[in-house]
Amino acid sequence: MFDILFYVLIGVTAIQLVYYVVVFGKFSFAKVQKSNPKRIPISIIVCAKNEGENVRKFVPLLLEQNYPDFEIVLIDDSSSDNTLDLFEEFEKQHSNIKLVKVQNNEAFWGNKKFALTLGIKAAKYDYLLFTDADCYPTSKEWIKEMSSNFTLKKTIVLGYGAYEKIPNSFLNKLIRFETLLTATQYFGWAKTGKPYMGVGRNLAYKRDEFFRVNGFIDHMKLRSGDDDLFVNQASNSENTTVCFSKESFTFSMPKTSFKEWFDQKRRHVSTATYYKSFDRFQLALFFFSQLSFLLLAIILLAFQHQWMIVLPIVLFRYIFTWTSLGYAANKLNEKDVIYWFPIMEIALIFTHLNVFFTNIFSKPVHWK
Incomplete structure (x- = not known):
């Protein structure tokens, strides 16, 4: 069981690496x-x-x-x-x-x-x-x-x-x-x-x-x-x-207020369902890789005798994501939020998950 989850974690980390370094890096590491x-x-x-x-x-x-x-x-x-x-x-x-x-x-x-x-x-x-x-x-x-x-x-x-x-x-x-x-x-x-x-x-x-x-x-x-x-x-x-x-x-x-922002996120997510197929796929894959990494990291680190094998993968992932977003934050004058990156990412992942399930059962309200 551990081996299967560990290899899935490696795969998910590789997906994140492609997003943050290869794709997002086109902007993050771009010249001024x-x-x-x-x-x-x-x-x-x-x-x-x-x-x-x-x-x-x-x-x-x-x-x-x-x-x-x-x-x-x-x-x-x-x-x-x-x-x-x-x-x-x-x-x-x-x-x-x-x-x-x-x-x-x-x-x-x-x-x-x-x-x-x-x-x-x-x-x-x-x-x-x-x-x-x-x-x-x-x-x-x-x-x-x-x-x-x-x-x-x-x-x-x-x-x-x-x-x-x-x-x-x-x-x-x-x-x-x-x-x-x-x-x-x-x-x-x-x-x-x-x-x-x-x-x-x-x-x-x-x-x-x-x-x-x-x-x-x-x-x-x-x-x-x-x-x-x-x-x-x-x-x-x-x-x-x-x-x-x-x-x-x-x-x-x-x-x-969180409610106002949450309702705004519901509108944005509902609109994204009308994007082109590739764009819907890459957005869904990115979110899936974020959520999967978080859950797998928690589960695998809980294995008392295996955590030393998992920890380097987790640290490697946070180093390259933090670096990529750090360069982007510098360009966009948002450096103060990047210090809170792990906490912000976790809060955002579960907010988006909540938005997804809420939109299944009710339609968001648009324009005034």
Whole structure:
């Protein structure tokens, strides 16, 4: 029995080695990017529903961007608070702001993708840069950094959407660790030539890509997925690149209760079930290898006379995973969470397992 479990542990560790070193390492160990400004006109797209407090704070930060030619397309998705009033004031005061008002439509009731489609069509420029209403750029060079990655072939740019730090909060560290791990995954796969997702908090693409796949039409019935499902459908090794310079990040406030974050994770996981077959497989294999390693390590270390054989394998696995994520954390300014890596990984594994079983018995709620 011990021999069988031991060899399975070796196999699972080998799978983890491929992920963390071969795939994720494409990003973790990549050289620091040097921007090559393009100065192409950019349309920033921001869709908001009942985000009055956030848009009051964050739209002015978008207006302060150090970039010669850009517009901001503000989309009000049938808000019931003062979001529309604020958008109208911004439009009156700034000539480079365009307002798109979305009325409730029976066929697309409360569907963010419908609102975004109207905003994309209304945009003046062909190159689009997306962020959420509760996000803000980390620097005045955000547009320059993201747009500098566009080329004649590279028409989809995946950026990093970080979360603000809340001191002395375990939940905050867990959320930021999960964000770090997810970014390391989608950056690594993109640099390997297999891009599979991006985040709407920081994403750019040429409008031609949107129309090439008929926009969100293939998954319009799903309330979420305007970012990751679109990228999963439209991206490939030829048209997709990544941007991870520290001036290109965006920030947003993370959830402050476990329930809110758990519900958010349920939405994300439910959307991932619509990814391409290979992407679903590699994500499932990664999670299976994480969970299996943890359980096998615990079981095998419990064999009193065999633990010295198992321990080197366990230590080897933690050394290469910690190293890979450590380099990624340095690039993404998340070094403080990596110190808690073993604890964070265990908490995240069982959170995802809980999400999986919860989604089997009930459907998550989407968009506001």
